[in-house]
Amino acid sequence: MLWYQVVFGVVLIVLAIAIVALVLLQEGNTKGLSGAIAGGAETFFGKNKGRTMEAKLVKLTKIVGIGFFVIALAAKIILTIF
Numbered sequence: 268m269l270w271y272q273v274v275f276g277v278v279l280i281v282l283a284i285a286i287v288a289l290v291l292l293q294e295g296n297t298k299g300l301s302g303a304i305a306g307g308a309e310t311f312f313g314k315n316k317g318r319t320m321e322a323k324l325v326k327l328t329k330i331v332g333i334g335f336f337v338i339a340l341a342a343k344i345i346l347t348i349f
Contacts, residue, residue: 275342
């Protein structure tokens with residue numbers, strides 16, 4: 268096994284674990300029946316504070332996902348050529 272195969276493998280494993288962790292850290296979109304009943308109970312500041320952290324997690328998840336796809340594609344192309 269060549270050194271770049273090991274590097275691609277390690278990077279892909281680290282990115283896969285990061286994607287799983289980031290997805291698990293995000294909160295769900297559905298609030299169930301309690302969200303429908305008490306939907307207007309949240310204050311403006313509480314909503315915005317929650318959204319900023321959630322927005323950062325979503326953005327980071329997209330970046331890591333794109334990085335995973337690009338690295339996997341590059342690994343396939345490079346390992347096919349060599």
